[in-house]
Amino acid sequence: MATCKCVIYYRVSTARQGSPGLGLEDQTKVVTDYLGDGAWRLVGEFTEIETVKSANSFVSRPELHRALEICKRKRATLIIANLGRLSRSVRFVNGLIEEGVDFKAADMPHADKFMIQAHAIMAEWERVQNSDRMKAALAAAKARGVVLGATGPANLRANIETRQKAAEAFAKSVAKVFAGFKAAGLTQRAMAEELNRLGITSTRGGQWNASQVGPVLKRLLRKPARR
Template identity: 60%
Template sequence: MPSKSFVAYYRVSTQRQGASGLGLDAQRQVVSRYLSERGQSAVGEFVEVETGKGANALDRRPELRKALELCKRSGATLLIAKLDRLARNVHFVSGLIETGVDFVAADMPNANKVMIQMHAVMCKRGLTTLLN
């Protein structure tokens, strides 16, 4: 059976977080552990320092667009450390699901698309503890 391939995407919201590297390092550790446990590696890695807020979030996130394009070209799955690093906006998450690119959050590896949408709703409402 062929190996599943992944494209890693890391995001922090502010320049300060990006400059410290702490948020990015923590995300890399989570993703690295996820891949290592499965004997996998990433075929690409994209880093973004940009807010996830707003209806046009994808317009302001060129690295995410590049990651999605690589996933489409290679048939890879987008891998993120935590769902909130992708987005907390339900509309945005739904739009990502509609792209046809599979994605997985390392902190919720067994979540299906419906669960991910529900998690996005709960994140928006501050109810993430229900899923954790």
């Protein structure tokens, strides 16, 4: 069996290290499972400590640049645990493709770099959609007289109502996806993992965990109140 050279690149955030799928231990397991068939020879391994500024900045990833240099020099493939740990920015992924280095996402073993690019486009689209929904909800709240950032019982009530409406709108937007998960008999943890794999962001624009899936399921099961 021919052996291919590879360089592993991990990215972790000290603020979110404990979140499912985001920690170094989780990424290591995914990559180890992917490389377990013996077809790869490791020639480099790098871990990036994420900062707010470097989250989607190609120039602010020194470890990534070191990994790419070795890939070019050794003609190796860059291995990442999943696309979300690289970036959810299409511009960032395009920049990596332009570097001329082959790369693979361990959670999408059969995807080539162009399929990964398409996946990044969908992930970015979903993030923009979530952002637009939130902006629309805030604009509607302001139009109803809610003073954003202000305190007091009246404004607190209005803000709660705004959040509830935004949550309802989000639940409706992913209703078909969750219906498919339920039909397949997935657990809440498995649903969270699948949502992350598909690049669908949570209500706050981040990755999912099992505790975030529960409230959405409850909203979808809740019968509308009679008027």
